Amino acid sequence: MDSRTHAxxxxxxxxxxxxxAYGQWHxxxxxxxxxxxxxxxRPDGRRFISVDAWHDAAFARLAEAMTAALAGPLHxxxxxxDAELAAxxxxxxxxxxxxxxxxxxxxxxxxxxxxxxxxxxxxxxxPAGQADEGMLREVDRAIRAEVEATVGWRSxxxxxxxxxEDDTIVDPSLYAVAATDERYLGLIRVVRVKRPRIGLLAxxxxxxxxxxxxxxxxxxxxxxxxxxxxEAWTEVDASNAAATALFxxxxxxPVGSTLELVR
Numbered sequence: 001m002d003s004r005t006h007a008x009x010x011x012x013x014x015x016x017x018x019x020x021a022y023g024q025w026h027x028x029x030x031x032x033x034x035x036x037x038x039x040x041x042r043p044d045g046r047r048f049i050s051v052d053a054w055h056d057a058a059f060a061r062l063a064e065a066m067t068a069a070l071a072g073p074l075h076x077x078x079x080x081x082d083a084e085l086a087a088x089x090x091x092x093x094x095x096x097x098x099x100x101x102x103x104x105x106x107x108x109x110x111x112x113x114x115x116x117x118x119x120x121x122x123x124x125x126x127p128a129g130q131a132d133e134g135m136l137r138e139v140d141r142a143i144r145a146e147v148e149a150t151v152g153w154r155s156x157x158x159x160x161x162x163x164x165e166d167d168t169i170v171d172p173s174l175y176a177v178a179a180t181d182e183r184y185l186g187l188i189r190v191v192r193v194k195r196p197r198i199g200l201l202a203x204x205x206x207x208x209x210x211x212x213x214x215x216x217x218x219x220x221x222x223x224x225x226x227x228x229x230x231e232a233w234t235e236v237d238a239s240n241a242a243a244t245a246l247f248x249x250x251x252x253x254p255v256g257s258t259l260e261l262v263r
Contacts, residue, residue: 015057017065025065027058037062039070048075056088063092073262080257094261099238103252105198107225107232119215122180127223128190129173136177137169139184143202144168176219178203178212188216190232196224198234201243213246221250 016028017037027035035053042048049066053059067074076094078086119125169175178185186203190196198220203212224232236243238257 015061017061019065019069025062027053027062029058034058035062037066039066046073046075048077050076059088060092063089067092067263075260075262078259078261080259086259086261089261092263094263096259097262098260100235100258100260101238101244101254102233102235102256102258103247104255105221105232105234105247105250105252106230107221108230109225118211118218119178120210120212123178123185123212123215124180125215125219126177126179126184127219128176131172131175131177131179131184131187133169133172135179135184136172136175136187139177139187139204140169143187143204146205147202176216176223178216186212186216188220190220190224192229196229196232198232201234201246208242214249217246217250 014029015034018026018028020026023039025037026033027037034055035051035058037049037051040048040050047070049063049070051059051062051066053062074094075097076089078089080086080099174189174191175187176190177187185207187200188198188202189200191199198217201213201217203216221232233255234247234252235258236247238244
């Protein structure tokens with residue numbers, strides 16, 4: 001989201017910050033633009049800011065102006081490998097809210113095994129595009145309510161904003177589900193844009209630790225493999241030990257990490 005700031009600024013120059021439009025700021029030195037700040041409204045209601053600056057002085061002035069003009073909380077995202085940029089945001093009063101690890105997830109049996117999903121007894125897997133929309137929306141609402149009652153949905157990555165009916169299923173064809181005769185137990189969403197992304201894998205709280213999530217993941221990876229796709233990707237909260245173990249068990253390898261900071 002942000003480019004790296006430079007270590008030093010020009011000597012004897014005054015950095016001025018001006019708001020040029022809604023959600024946009026410029027840092028100027030001798031009428032030359034040396035930095036830009038931007039505000040982004042995420043679909044879930046959170047506000048993220050970014051700064052692209054030539055040097056530390058411009059970054060600091062932009063961050064100061066933006067945080068003074070905008071009511072909190074404000075968020076930003078930083079590549080964890082960019083320690084310099086993360087330090088600059090900390091100096092601006094931001095603290096780490098979450099750490100997310102990006103994984104490359106192989107789909108082939110040579111790494112993950114046969115990719116044959118084995119759900120618990122009495123549980124069947126319904127492929128993407130074949131789920132009952134009413135039952136799909138019901139399990140989605142139930143799982144989100146469980147998360148909200150514990151860690152809070154705002155601890156999750158930015159997602160689609162609910163409609164007036166509290167509906168977050170924008171495209172039902174993206175979801176495969178685990179089902180019994182009475183209800184859906186869990187769901188997985190895979191979006192195929194450029195490279196496939198596993199955007200959501202979730203199971204009802206009272207159905208966890210039975211292999212439902214593992215079966216859903218194996219099913220999704222198998223579908224991708226048969227379509228000629230060798231690798232998917234996903235993001236996992238570093239504090240989620242169960243999800244980390246699940247993806248690591250498929251041969252997934254970490255390829256990067258990001259920090260979400262908040263003020």
